[in-house]
Amino acid sequence: MIPIIVSGTPRSVDATPDTPLLWVLRDNLGLTGTKFGCGMAQCGACMTPVSAAAGQKITTIEGAQGKAVKALQDAWVKLDVPQCGYCQSGQIMSAAALLADNPQPTDADIDTALDGNLCRCATYQRIRAAVHQAASTMRG
Amino acid sequence: MDKIINPSRRAFLKTGTTLGVGLTLAFYLPVGGAARMKAGQGTDKPFAPNAFVRIAPDDTVTAIVKHLEMGQGVNTGLPTLVAEELDVPWEKIRVESAPADAKLYNNLLWGPMQGTGGSTAMANSFEQLRRAGATARAMLIAAAADNWKVDANTLVTLDGMVLHRPSGRKASYGQLAEKAATMPQPAEVALKSPQDFKYIGKQFKRTDSKAKSNGSAQFASDVRLPGQLTALLARPSVFGARLRRVQTERAKAVSGVRAVVEVPQGVAVIATDFWSAKKGRDALQIEWDESGGARVSTTEQRDQYLALLNQPGKVARSEGDAAQALAQAAKKLEATFEFPYLAHAPMEPLSCVVQLKDSGCEIWAGSQSQTSDQATAAQILGIKPEQVKIHTLLAGGSFGRRANPASDYIAEAVSVAKATRDLSAPIHLMWTREDDIRGGYYRPMFVHAISAGLDAQGNPVAWNQRLVGQSIAAGTAFEGGLVKDGIDMTSVEGASNLAYAIPNLHVELHSPKLGVPVLWWRSVGHTHTAFSTEIFIDELAAAAGKDPYAFRRALIQHPRLKGVLELAATKAGWGTPLAPKSGVRRGRGIAVHESFNSFVAEVAELSVRPDGSFSVDRVICAVDCGIAVNPDQVRAQMEGGIGFGLSAALHSAITLKAGRVEQSNFHDYPLLRISEMPRVEVHIVPSQAAPTGVGEPGVPPLAPAVANALFAATGKRLRKLPFETSELRSA
Numbered sequence: 001m002i003p004i005i006v007s008g009t010p011r012s013v014d015a016t017p018d019t020p021l022l023w024v025l026r027d028n029l030g031l032t033g034t035k036f037g038c039g040m041a042q043c044g045a046c047m048t049p050v051s052a053a054a055g056q057k058i059t060t061i062e063g064a065q066g067k068a069v070k071a072l073q074d075a076w077v078k079l080d081v082p083q084c085g086y087c088q089s090g091q092i093m094s095a096a097a098l099l100a101d102n103p104q105p106t107d108a109d110i111d112t113a114l115d116g117n118l119c120r121c122a123t124y125q126r127i128r129a130a131v132h133q134a135a136s137t138m139r140g
Numbered sequence: 141m142d143k144i145i146n147p148s149r150r151a152f153l154k155t156g157t158t159l160g161v162g163l164t165l166a167f168y169l170p171v172g173g174a175a176r177m178k179a180g181q182g183t184d185k186p187f188a189p190n191a192f193v194r195i196a197p198d199d200t201v202t203a204i205v206k207h208l209e210m211g212q213g214v215n216t217g218l219p220t221l222v223a224e225e226l227d228v229p230w231e232k233i234r235v236e237s238a239p240a241d242a243k244l245y246n247n248l249l250w251g252p253m254q255g256t257g258g259s260t261a262m263a264n265s266f267e268q269l270r271r272a273g274a275t276a277r278a279m280l281i282a283a284a285a286d287n288w289k290v291d292a293n294t295l296v297t298l299d300g301m302v303l304h305r306p307s308g309r310k311a312s313y314g315q316l317a318e319k320a321a322t323m324p325q326p327a328e329v330a331l332k333s334p335q336d337f338k339y340i341g342k343q344f345k346r347t348d349s350k351a352k353s354n355g356s357a358q359f360a361s362d363v364r365l366p367g368q369l370t371a372l373l374a375r376p377s378v379f380g381a382r383l384r385r386v387q388t389e390r391a392k393a394v395s396g397v398r399a400v401v402e403v404p405q406g407v408a409v410i411a412t413d414f415w416s417a418k419k420g421r422d423a424l425q426i427e428w429d430e431s432g433g434a435r436v437s438t439t440e441q442r443d444q445y446l447a448l449l450n451q452p453g454k455v456a457r458s459e460g461d462a463a464q465a466l467a468q469a470a471k472k473l474e475a476t477f478e479f480p481y482l483a484h485a486p487m488e489p490l491s492c493v494v495q496l497k498d499s500g501c502e503i504w505a506g507s508q509s510q511t512s513d514q515a516t517a518a519q520i521l522g523i524k525p526e527q528v529k530i531h532t533l534l535a536g537g538s539f540g541r542r543a544n545p546a547s548d549y550i551a552e553a554v555s556v557a558k559a560t561r562d563l564s565a566p567i568h569l570m571w572t573r574e575d576d577i578r579g580g581y582y583r584p585m586f587v588h589a590i591s592a593g594l595d596a597q598g599n600p601v602a603w604n605q606r607l608v609g610q611s612i613a614a615g616t617a618f619e620g621g622l623v624k625d626g627i628d629m630t631s632v633e634g635a636s637n638l639a640y641a642i643p644n645l646h647v648e649l650h651s652p653k654l655g656v657p658v659l660w661w662r663s664v665g666h667t668h669t670a671f672s673t674e675i676f677i678d679e680l681a682a683a684a685g686k687d688p689y690a691f692r693r694a695l696i697q698h699p700r701l702k703g704v705l706e707l708a709a710t711k712a713g714w715g716t717p718l719a720p721k722s723g724v725r726r727g728r729g730i731a732v733h734e735s736f737n738s739f740v741a742e743v744a745e746l747s748v749r750p751d752g753s754f755s756v757d758r759v760i761c762a763v764d765c766g767i768a769v770n771p772d773q774v775r776a777q778m779e780g781g782i783g784f785g786l787s788a789a790l791h792s793a794i795t796l797k798a799g800r801v802e803q804s805n806f807h808d809y810p811l812l813r814i815s816e817m818p819r820v821e822v823h824i825v826p827s828q829a830a831p832t833g834v835g836e837p838g839v840p841p842l843a844p845a846v847a848n849a850l851f852a853a854t855g856k857r858l859r860k861l862p863f864e865t866s867e868l869r870s871a
């Protein structure tokens with residue numbers, strides 16, 4: 001059993017140590033908000049083996065809270081960013097990480113921060129607009 | 141307003157069903173059927189006057205959507221039609237996916253088949269769903285009239301209420317639901333005139349944005365049934381190869397693996413979870429018999445295709461005498477265009493869940509073609525289609541991939557479930573990204589050659605085009621309708637109906653047969669025909685010494701096509717110089733194309749760096765899709781289509797060597813990233829015409845507009861996709 005802390009809740013999972021964290025979240029814990037798209041680190045977290053996450057704090061879209069995530073989700077809805085929606089959990093998590101570091105990102109900052117998150121529906125223009133909108137909401 | 145006329149090329153199934161027959165079925169009422177509540181049932185029972193609307197006593201209104209929501213917005217656009225005629229507040233609308241049913245939920249433009257594709261969802265539903273809403277409203281009014289003993293003509297509706305203004309009486313739809321279910325269905329209902337629309341043409345928010353922003357949206361890959369097992373399938377090394385032998389011991393020894401079975405499509409590993417199944421599959425030792433397989437190499441295939449360009453093909457269109465006119469032309473031009481195989485690569489890899497039951501089978505999938513999937517599953521299991529229940533979930537993108545007449549991934553999952561019946565477990569078949577990229581069903585590889593002639597005044601007098609590429613429809617249920625005299629209409633659409641007034645036009649097609657499976661890919665034949673024709677018309681303009689916009693404008697006959705061309709050019713400031721930027725060569729290009737009965741023009745502005753790499757800075761798009769039911773979603777589809785088109789133009793090619801697909805994942809089949817996304821401006825032509833498609837038509841003009849802009853910037857014509865930017869290096 002491997003101990004991990006998911007969105008503040010300690011969990012213990014029965015998975016082989018080489019299992020990518022993504023599949024522990026999705027298959028062991030039923031947290032399907034985190035998606036499988038490529039399986040080869042084109043989008044970051046999915047290939048982290050669960051053993052490397054043992055005892056670490058992990059936040060998933062389901063448990064993501066705080067001002068930035070809320071502001072981003074509101075902006076996503078307001079601007080109707082999603083199309084198929086499959087990539088959007090990942091986009092919002094990356095955008096939240098950006099806003100934590102940079103409360104007033106430029107288009108170029110957004111492009112750099114989100115370049116690892118593919119969107120096959122190409123909702124990128126609205127993603128940029130929604131990140132700006134969330135940033136401005138947060139600045140008040 | 142106009143009748144909905146949408147002569148989609150996909151309208152005709154082998155059954156011989158025609159468009160006209162489809163439209164007469166515009167509104168199917170299951171009179172006395174299961175969907176209709178019987179009098180005397182409790183008040184908690186809903187009012188379901190037809191297959192598309194259900195009203196509950198708590199005033200919620202459920203719109204039943206027969207099409208797949210794959211991002212294009214049907215779960216928003218189609219309920220808008222119901223809300224409009226039913227007259228309910230948008231917040232009260234709930235959305236539910238329809239079960240598979242070829243009678244109740246067929247695509248009216250396809251015949252007796254439920255399916256989503258060809259940008260037809262809105263076009264075939266526009267009248268049907270408004271009629272469904274209007275019928276429900278009429279029955280609610282009739283119920284109130286009966287309750288209050290007043291003439292129905294004295295009643296009006298407002299936001300989910302029936303009102304009797306003279307007496308001040310009112311009742312909500314929920315209050316009237318039970319009674320309404322007992323009222324007779326009107327034979328005819330009047331639909332609103334466009335000037336009375338309160339919902340259609342306005343900016344209603346998507347019904348699914350919230351769930352898609354907080355991780356709660358359910359895709360087929362998210363289904364978690366009790367006891368469910370995950371299956372991964374090892375598929376043949378080359379298309380058409382057969383299993384010779386397999387050693388399964390090492391796979392079976394992987395922890396979590398529950399079974400390894402042979403199915404007609406390959407060898408399946410079934411495990412408690414994805415990772416165990418993946419490790420199990422990696423541990424299989426398989427020998428394939430490739431003797432009957434497609435040992436194709438794309439380099440040789442290209443040579444063969446180019447050779448075919450010199451041989452006469454089947455005639456797809458012939459007007460006048462192009463050969464003679466060409467021989468006599470004052471100026472002649474010719475060019476060759478090349479297009480690779482393309483994978484759809486939806487963000488959600490293919491996946492579905494199959495559960496066998498005593499009564500039949502249940503399937504959870506995000507499928508574009510429910511009833512053919514249903515028939516395929518039934519055939520494999522030896523049961524009746526009605527015994528296969530399909531739950532349609534959201535699809536994480538599709539772009540045609542989940543509209544496979546062969547129902548490939550559904551057939552795989554059902555075969556695995558059948559072979560593991562003794563496990564009594566729901567089977568969740570998952571594809572990896574590698575499975576997806578290597579799994580075939582590609583946009584076919586094509587080459588085109590065009591030769592054309594100008595007279596002494598620079599007017600085009602002849603256009604000769606030859607295309608070479610596999611037929612998508614051949615060998616499928618669509619062959620009878622789509623292949624005429626050996627010409628697959630989806631191979632030549634956009635070329636055989638060239639939009640320009642050229643007196644002598646000749647188009648020929650070769651459809652070589654190869655074992656590489658091909659399929660419709662967002663905008664189908666237009667993906668290549670718009671590219672070759674819109675670049676070549678630019679070349680003719682240049683040869684005639686004319687402005688490419690003015691040249692097109694003078695030759696386009698269709699007023700709506702001309703309309704979008706003019707709108708895009710005006711909004712882009714065509715003719716004004718682009719602001720220079722230091723260190724780059726800038727250019728602006730235009731392209732215009734009709735597809736799926738919609739008209740789209742795009743102007744691309746870009747900057748080319750000294751090493752030949754370039755950025756598309758801005759795309760100005762004008763679209764005429766008839767009535768824009770939800771203008772913001774029309775814009776979203778144009779933005780997405782432009783990004784999708786640019787992705788392929790910049791990056792995408794599937795190649796094969798000795799039958800093996802050389803790409804496997806996003807490192808060697810890259811997709812457009814956010815840093816490459818241009819600013820997109822979309823302008824919608826106001827229209828009173830019946831709505832036409834928007835999911836696909838934004839794609840075709842993008843690549844030629846970019847190619848034409850590259851020519852404007854560098855003087856180089858790139859006629860091969862994806863673009864080889866090394867050719868654009870400054871000397």
Ligand code: FES
Nearest residue numbers: 084085119120121
């Ligand atoms: S919304 Fe479909 S992949 Fe991003």
